Amino acid sequence: MPRYNSRANKPGHYSAYPRERASPKRIWRYIAAAGCLILILLFATSSPVPVAKDAAQHINPFGPTAHDPPIPRNSSHTGEARWYNHWKWLNPFSDSITDDESRSVLPPPQERPPIYAFYDSDAKGDEKVEAAENKLLYIWRRAWWAQGFRPVILGKAEAMKNPLYERFQVRKTDHALGSDLMRWLAWGQMGTGILANWLVLPMGSYDDHLLSFLRRGEYPKLTRYEGLGFGLFSGDKASIEAALTEALDSADPNDSRSLLVLVTSKHLDVEPEPSAIAFYDSATLAQQYKTISASLTDSKAAGLISLSELITSHLHLTFLNTFSSGISILAPHRSRSLIIQYPAIILANALTTCAPSPISNSCPPNNQNCTPCSTSKPLALKTPPSYTNTSTLFTVGTLPHPYTLATLLAKTKSLSIAHIRRTTARDPWLQSTTQQTLGPSLGGPDRIVSFKESVAGKSASSRGLWLIAEETSGAETAALDKQELEWYFGFALPAYNTSTTALSLSDPRLTTSTITTTLAAPNLYASSSGRNEEDQSASLGEKEIAHQRDILSHARSVLGLAVKNGKRKGKGKRRGEEGLTEERVRDAVEAWHLADTEAWR
Numbered sequence: 001m002p003r004y005n006s007r008a009n010k011p012g013h014y015s016a017y018p019r020e021r022a023s024p025k026r027i028w029r030y031i032a033a034a035g036c037l038i039l040i041l042l043f044a045t046s047s048p049v050p051v052a053k054d055a056a057q058h059i060n061p062f063g064p065t066a067h068d069p070p071i072p073r074n075s076s077h078t079g080e081a082r083w084y085n086h087w088k089w090l091n092p093f094s095d096s097i098t099d100d101e102s103r104s105v106l107p108p109p110q111e112r113p114p115i116y117a118f119y120d121s122d123a124k125g126d127e128k129v130e131a132a133e134n135k136l137l138y139i140w141r142r143a144w145w146a147q148g149f150r151p152v153i154l155g156k157a158e159a160m161k162n163p164l165y166e167r168f169q170v171r172k173t174d175h176a177l178g179s180d181l182m183r184w185l186a187w188g189q190m191g192t193g194i195l196a197n198w199l200v201l202p203m204g205s206y207d208d209h210l211l212s213f214l215r216r217g218e219y220p221k222l223t224r225y226e227g228l229g230f231g232l233f234s235g236d237k238a239s240i241e242a243a244l245t246e247a248l249d250s251a252d253p254n255d256s257r258s259l260l261v262l263v264t265s266k267h268l269d270v271e272p273e274p275s276a277i278a279f280y281d282s283a284t285l286a287q288q289y290k291t292i293s294a295s296l297t298d299s300k301a302a303g304l305i306s307l308s309e310l311i312t313s314h315l316h317l318t319f320l321n322t323f324s325s326g327i328s329i330l331a332p333h334r335s336r337s338l339i340i341q342y343p344a345i346i347l348a349n350a351l352t353t354c355a356p357s358p359i360s361n362s363c364p365p366n367n368q369n370c371t372p373c374s375t376s377k378p379l380a381l382k383t384p385p386s387y388t389n390t391s392t393l394f395t396v397g398t399l400p401h402p403y404t405l406a407t408l409l410a411k412t413k414s415l416s417i418a419h420i421r422r423t424t425a426r427d428p429w430l431q432s433t434t435q436q437t438l439g440p441s442l443g444g445p446d447r448i449v450s451f452k453e454s455v456a457g458k459s460a461s462s463r464g465l466w467l468i469a470e471e472t473s474g475a476e477t478a479a480l481d482k483q484e485l486e487w488y489f490g491f492a493l494p495a496y497n498t499s500t501t502a503l504s505l506s507d508p509r510l511t512t513s514t515i516t517t518t519l520a521a522p523n524l525y526a527s528s529s530g531r532n533e534e535d536q537s538a539s540l541g542e543k544e545i546a547h548q549r550d551i552l553s554h555a556r557s558v559l560g561l562a563v564k565n566g567k568r569k570g571k572g573k574r575r576g577e578e579g580l581t582e583e584r585v586r587d588a589v590e591a592w593h594l595a596d597t598e599a600w601r
Contacts, residue, residue: 112150113217115194118183132304140198146490147202148215158186167248176257184259191237200231203364204276205322206462227273230258243267278366306358313357314364315491321370323394326380330397332432337408339548340469344396352379353494386436395464399600402593403586404555413554417588427595444595470556558582
């Protein structure tokens, strides 16, 4: 009997459950469907719009480039130049805070407290008078802005928004008292701040105790200042509203011309007469400037124009008296980098040029013992190689990029990494600039901290102006923005050259011989034992000046800092093998001179 084999006789799965075999056409359909599915998946993954929450984890190397993240709220940027506001700004190197080599760390900006002036343009009818008054308003705004305030011109619109305006309308007042109440209503609507007449201007140093107090923006009580009449007040919103309410509720004396007559002393403090504030009211003009007072009587428009010229000359004179030691044109390595000092020299000559005035040799009303500006004895110009921290000396410094300075010192446009590493000392600009204050032994990280304090510190920011060499030098199109400088200094710069919109480098009065004579004069040299041999003589010829200009122009192109509309464009890339080599040298220079690079940024 044959043995039964269960495995051999057991029917298979297919034989037990027979199925219809797929035809060749159906197989091709399956392949086509699978191909379509693959294509859909490919298009979905390459789309810039994520299809799922975790789509960002799957990066497609062939997709479009990602956009830069938004800049943090406590940062600022202008073009390609970016900076980060942080209280750790005195760290030697910014990238340790920002993790970004292209962003510099600056101290948190000081908030500008508002200062208000009331001007009723609807009450004026003469166009010439309005134009002259608008010029005075512009001078007022510019002067207070330079002292760290935010000047605001108020009008009827602000006064009418005040909730107390309805009570003012019911009250019958004469024109003088009504104008003063409107001024206070506008100020009360704005709230805490300073109220000033638009003929009240700051005529003192930036560090004056009253100006420093007003810049804090905290005014616990309503205060007026002796000697200024109704020209200057400070207070918080609550005290302003309390004084307004008392004035509107009180009786109206027939001889009252100001709100102060209607307010009791409990709402108002009186401080001594300030020494840094000037008020050009009618009484002051009649007593000290009789020519202007008579001109206002004959023709108000002409008198106001003369008054604006007088105020501008007094603001400039206050600057000259504040910095009585002169102007320092910081010039390290001056014989080999003379070209980058051109804008600073032009600016210094403009600052020391006497401003035109309808009353020559006159002084501001708050400082009758000033030293008048004299063309025969102008303010001293100095060209030291090192920075001097003196409150009576104004410094104009020009910062070159380390690559620019390296090419100027080497007198060639072609540099190599081997030359940078073997023959150049580290941070030569900062080493020379801080030689007098810090000595020769400290390194770059210690020097950059001291330099940051000199540039951006509270006590030093008003004592100097720092320029970027690649933005202001080396080309006929490079120029200093005259209007921007005037808002920085607080007054109109005297007409030193022929340009009216900018301090241009193409100045017929400033020839190469003038530059050479200025820098080579023995009395302009600051005594310094650490002066290099190259600084012993700054007498350069036309050929050498042209060579420096050519080197600087080349450095500007390598850095990608060609000036366009006065704004820095940032690092640039040049095509070709030559451009790639120059970019590598530039990066090597920045890495070798870290402190100089940090100072330039």
